[in-house]
Amino acid sequence: MTPLDRRLTEFVDRTAQMKRFCQILENRAKPIIFVSGDGGSGKSSLLARMIHECSLQKIAKTRIEWTETRNPDYLAIMRGVRDDLGAGHFSSFTSLVNAYYDDRVKLDLSVNSTGNIKVAAGANFEGSTVGQISGVVVRDCMIVVPRRDLGVSENERMLRLTSTFLSDLAVLTSATPVVTFFDAVEKMEDETRKWMWGEFMAAVRDNRIPNIICVHCGRTKPDVDRDTRLAMEDTELGPLGLADIEEYLQKRNVVCSAPREMATLILAYSKGHPIDVASAVDMFEQTQENLAQKSDG
């Protein structure tokens, strides 16, 4: 059993949150879910459980996580979603990325009169001709520095890449439902947060991308407008109760002569904070092991 599988089997409580998630998967009442809670309150465990649920239901999913050293910006998020869901669905987006970042690519980047973008005109892709781009998997050059022979502003690049990405994503989700998971969003930089809620989530909220559910996990809820709040399911993770701790002890196969007493002791110490509960059980197991070694020795 892998450490992740083990943690999934030890998952306790959060029944209401999981039930609500399954309801939303079924009826799509709200396209955005925000799971909030302090560090160690079990957000990532709940997210792992939700991802597992999507696997069981065979729903396409993508997961982006922020850490101190890996801090995806808007482009990295779109590239990550594309790579998780299948690059073949995002050929227009990838072509535009290459046009902005790879100076070997010669494309017509003109904006037509309705504001849409002509990406592929004049392009030459292996095994394909212009006009058939949606059926071709375009390879991303994965360059992160924009080409210097263009005078495109960062704002323009962001808006046009986003617009193309969302169009590709909408085509995909109209055929198959998708769930996106964003973990540790409190570590996201300001520019990325602005893009996430002002561009990506605004399109999700306005139903410009059908059949999508976006789950965010973070320590603090974002400051969003009223329309977005109405489209968002808030889930705040509280502390575990005595029964949950007893169940957790059972699931971890903790051998103890007085489980109720132990659960009460842990509750008093941890105040039900999941990471402290789990850590206390680690301590207890270590104490048992140390005593066993002492008696053996």
Next chain:
Amino acid sequence: MGDALARFKQLLSGAGSNSAEASCELLLAQLEPALARCFRLCAIPHQFDTALLKALLPESSDTQVQGYYESLSRLALVNIRGDARALHDTARSYLFGKWLEQNSQEFREASARLQVFFDSQLAGKEGLDQIEALRQRMFHWIGADQPGGIAEFERLCRLARNANRLAGCASAIALVHEYDLILTENSRGLLAYHEAKLAADRNDCKRAAEILHTLLANRSVSEQVHMKAHNRLGLVYLAERQWDDAIAALQSAEKLAVKNGNVPELPLILNDMAVAYSKKGMRERSQALLDRSIKMAEKENDLLCLARDYNTLGTLHRSHNEHREAIAAYEKSLAYLAQANDHFRRAAVYNNLGDEYSDLADWTKSLQFFELSLQISKEAADTIGQARTLTNLMRVYWNSDRPSEAIAAGQLAANYFETLRDDYNAGNAMLRLARLYRSEKRRDAALETYGRAIELYQKAGARSDAANVEEERAALVRPPGLPWWAWAAIVMISAILVIFAILMIVVGASR
């Protein structure tokens, strides 16, 4: 088992509180010493796998490392991140703080090993993976050798900034802040400088100015950093249109630049100062500074600086209606850009020349330069540049008796601005377009376009502009002047007066 519970109870009661620190220390006290040491060392990196553990514990065998990795993976305070593991934020933050407090030889050696480890990871990596490895190498470099690590931090910040990745700068800054406890005053100053630059790039001038003032009070940083801080502060004030403050800051930067042997930034500092003086209406001072900047740039053969100086000089002459001098300066700027092989910057100078010829009502030449500017902006896929030039072209087409082209240019400009969500400039283009329709006597089109301009101004939050357009539109709906009944009254009163006058004359004559 009862013994274990009793011992456990004793442990918890001894802990006093359930703070992250207490939880961490309690757990470490229970772990086998070698595993506890490994756990503490794992707080130095942000995440770890077996390869990284080997770098952290060079004296351990592969089997031992694998054993530690598996034991750590079972602990609740260790998160699972795909194939890697990471200490939980609270535990890592506490233990990393402990390492910094001690700042021991062991910490510096472990950091040096991690720096080498991430250096070796760079080969063959690209995109985000490469950026992550570079950031991690920089992070541990600071732990091993602070000045070297901070120099690498500055390099990464510049790279991210040049690639317009502000989030990348912010991430690097956040990583350096983890070392706050042991940063030297000089490192703090350099960090503050990059934070200020980031704030300025994010248009947060207030925060940028605050950070720069604090940095300028820090006497431990070098004069070079102070010079850069004064210069940046000057640019912040220029952006805020606070000309006096900008001049004062740039003068301080100039003094330090001269003191340190005319650093390469000096001609640019003089150019910025010239802009501020020009905006203040102090023409002689502005021109003198530009002359100095030009001389220095000529000496260093800095072609781009020369191009910039002559462009600024052209604009200075233009603001004083010295058309011939303005054109000569812009043409010199173009010549330097050609020498420097800078194709794209020429678009802005062509645009200035187009404007200049528009002022002279030489529509043919104006059109020629605006079209050159438009062509370059198209090649560079610079939509905003195209939109600006198209807005200028409206006036030229109109005055060249090409109204349909003027209208088409206006429509395209407004459309480009709207596509890029520049609502204010889209509103400006719409307003000009509405006026063209009005001049063409296309009342319905004018009314509709005025309406769009109002909407766009409102969307951009420009209430006074929206109100002004509203008035202009109302005047078109109801032509200016008196209502019909007032005119009728005036006619009637005039008729009565005339009749009365005639009567008086007749009566007078009959007497």
